[in-house]
Amino acid sequence: MLAPFPSNRVSSGIMPIPPLAIRDLSVQYGGRTALENFTWTAPERGLVAIVGPNGAGKSSLLKAVLDLVPKAGGTAEIFGKPVSEQRDLLAYVPQRASVDWDFPATAADVVAMGLYRRIGWLKPLRAADHVSAKKYLDMVGLSEFADRQIGALSGGQQQRVFLARALAQAAKLFLLDEPFAGVDAVTEGVMTRVFRDLRDAGSLVIAVHHDLSSVKDIFDTVVLLNREFIAGGPVATTFTPDNIARTYGVPLSLNSGQ
Amino acid sequence: MTSFLQIDLPAMLVGTLAALVCALIGNFLVLTRQSMLGDAMGHVVLPGIVIAFVLAGTTATWVMLTGAFAAALFSAMLVEFLRRMAGVEPSAALGAVFTAMFALGVLLLEQSGVARTTFDVHHILFGNIETAIWPAAAGIRSLFDLAALASLPPQLGRLAFGLVVVALIIVLLFKELRVVSFDPDFARTIGISPRMIGALIVSLAALAAVVSLSAVGVILLVAMMVCPPATARMLTDDLRTQVLLSLLFALASGVFGYAIAVLLPLAFGYEISLGAAGTIAVVAGLFQLAAMLFGPKRGIPRTA
Numbered sequence: 111m112l113a114p115f116p117s118n119r120v121s122s123g124i125m126p127i128p129p130l131a132i133r134d135l136s137v138q139y140g141g142r143t144a145l146e147n148f149t150w151t152a153p154e155r156g157l158v159a160i161v162g163p164n165g166a167g168k169s170s171l172l173k174a175v176l177d178l179v180p181k182a183g184g185t186a187e188i189f190g191k192p193v194s195e196q197r198d199l200l201a202y203v204p205q206r207a208s209v210d211w212d213f214p215a216t217a218a219d220v221v222a223m224g225l226y227r228r229i230g231w232l233k234p235l236r237a238a239d240h241v242s243a244k245k246y247l248d249m250v251g252l253s254e255f256a257d258r259q260i261g262a263l264s265g266g267q268q269q270r271v272f273l274a275r276a277l278a279q280a281a282k283l284f285l286l287d288e289p290f291a292g293v294d295a296v297t298e299g300v301m302t303r304v305f306r307d308l309r310d311a312g313s314l315v316i317a318v319h320h321d322l323s324s325v326k327d328i329f330d331t332v333v334l335l336n337r338e339f340i341a342g343g344p345v346a347t348t349f350t351p352d353n354i355a356r357t358y359g360v361p362l363s364l365n366s367g368q
Numbered sequence: 369m370t371s372f373l374q375i376d377l378p379a380m381l382v383g384t385l386a387a388l389v390c391a392l393i394g395n396f397l398v399l400t401r402q403s404m405l406g407d408a409m410g411h412v413v414l415p416g417i418v419i420a421f422v423l424a425g426t427t428a429t430w431v432m433l434t435g436a437f438a439a440a441l442f443s444a445m446l447v448e449f450l451r452r453m454a455g456v457e458p459s460a461a462l463g464a465v466f467t468a469m470f471a472l473g474v475l476l477l478e479q480s481g482v483a484r485t486t487f488d489v490h491h492i493l494f495g496n497i498e499t500a501i502w503p504a505a506a507g508i509r510s511l512f513d514l515a516a517l518a519s520l521p522p523q524l525g526r527l528a529f530g531l532v533v534v535a536l537i538i539v540l541l542f543k544e545l546r547v548v549s550f551d552p553d554f555a556r557t558i559g560i561s562p563r564m565i566g567a568l569i570v571s572l573a574a575l576a577a578v579v580s581l582s583a584v585g586v587i588l589l590v591a592m593m594v595c596p597p598a599t600a601r602m603l604t605d606d607l608r609t610q611v612l613l614s615l616l617f618a619l620a621s622g623v624f625g626y627a628i629a630v631l632l633p634l635a636f637g638y639e640i641s642l643g644a645a646g647t648i649a650v651v652a653g654l655f656q657l658a659a660m661l662f663g664p665k666r667g668i669p670r671t672a
Contacts, residue, residue: 194559197557200557202553202554202557204553204554208551209551210401210550213550214399214601214605214610215546215606215607216606219607223543223547223554226543226547226558226560227559232541234543275554
């Protein structure tokens with residue numbers, strides 16, 4: 111007979127619910143398929159890079175998980191429930207280029223948006239919220255830029271403002287779209303440190319990533335996709351030249367960067 | 369004094385209130401890059417107003433508002449339909465719908481005969497502030513006489529109602545409007561629907577359009593919605609300050625614009641006065657030009 115112990119562990123709920131479980135997810139724009147039958151279950155915690163060539167459906171994957179684009183098929187569950195019931199547990203950082211940085215707002219104004227859900231509808235921001243926003247700006251090394259108009263910040267600083275906004279959400283699951291795109295070395299260092307702190311605190315960070323050469327340095331888990339799931343797992347065993355070649359369609363040297 | 373109260377005060381109030389309500393919602397049209405939506409709303413409400421009048425036989429405020437909203441809603445749905453189902457580019461869809469709706473409105477106006485009795489196409493196009501008069505006014509005491517106040521032009525009540533509704537909603541939903549205008553995808557992930565807030569902005573623009581249409585007219589509506597917020601935007605990087613400054617510029621445009629319409633021809637010895645809607649829009653435009661030339665934040669000197 112099989113030992114009863116492991117199955118007991120499962121049924122008694124010790125087996126954790128994954129932060130993100132995606133089954134057979136498909137996304138279509140018009141008639142074009144951006145993602146097809148994507149299935150993947152995220153680890154409980156860690157730093158995950160989503161890697162694939164341009165047009166592989168990386169952003170579409172995040173947006174479909176978040177209900178920002180309609181799913182053509184399949185499901186995505188956040189801690190075992192649909193995203194609409196788990197908004198308190200997740201934080202999303204869109205691509206930096208997706209918003210108008212000329213908008214009349216300061217860095218602190220944008221970070222405070224991460225508090226809006228907890229403040230609730232119809233209620234105004236209070237002095238304590240501004241103090242709180244500055245605390246999160248401090249965590250990304252931007253405390254002296256709190257009152258700076260966001261358009262007057264560098265690209266890397268803008269990306270850090272977005273990261274601080276996500277931190278303000280106090281989430282368990284962080285979904286970031288190209289957070290390292292076009293940022294300076296200081297920002298890259300700050301983001302890597304913040305990601306590790308989040309992981310150590312038990313959160314899961316999932317980031318669309320374009321720079322193959324830095325995957326090993328920053329992330330512990332990788333998902334390779336090209337319109338469909340190619341491979342996923344620990345970087346050490348999954349991020350192999352063979353899998354990368356299967357993802358990009360051609361053998362690609364790791365050192366060539368992107 | 370009496371002639372000022374009878375003729376100038378009500379007209380100046382109508383022009384100023386129209387400028388205020390348009391500027392207030394205009395802030396969010398400009399921020400979401402939908403300035404032309406204000407223009408579109410002015411055009412599409414015309415057939416709604418005419419149909420509502422023909423059906424109900426009255427120009428009561430709620431009848432006009434219902435007709436205007438129905439037309440605005442129908443147009444918004446038509447634009448969405450053209451965009452999603454037929455793949456028409458958004459601004460082309462907007463352009464096609466609002467000109468077609470306006471043409472339908474003019475056609476209905478002519479065919480139903482109300483063009484000669486109730487509505488004047490010229491007034492709908494260019495506005496007509498001057499018919500807002502207060503014949504019951506007889507000296508300064510009328511300002512405190514309820515019976516006299518009750519005979520103030522009905523446009524004033526409509527404009528005050530519109531201004532209160534738009535202001536109340538913007539104050540209550542200020543942070544929701546801010547996050548949706550800045551980052552709609554993020555707003556959606558925190559449970560604030562950009563589609564719902566967007567529909568609210570369209571509705572408030574329609575409300576502002578319908579209450580101020582008789583004062584400023586279809587053509588100048590977009591100037592009232594865009595100029596004060598755009599001027600304020602050049603002077604500040606804070607959204608709340610921008611909204612408040614836009615109200616200040618709207619107020620100044622209303623007061624100075626009307627004063628110029630009355631006083632400028634007198635200064636040159638003409639008996640007639642200028643159309644105040646036009647001079648209000650011109651003053652609003654001059655404020656914007658001045659802000660572009662001399663503004664500290666956004667002006668030509670900084671970017672040149």
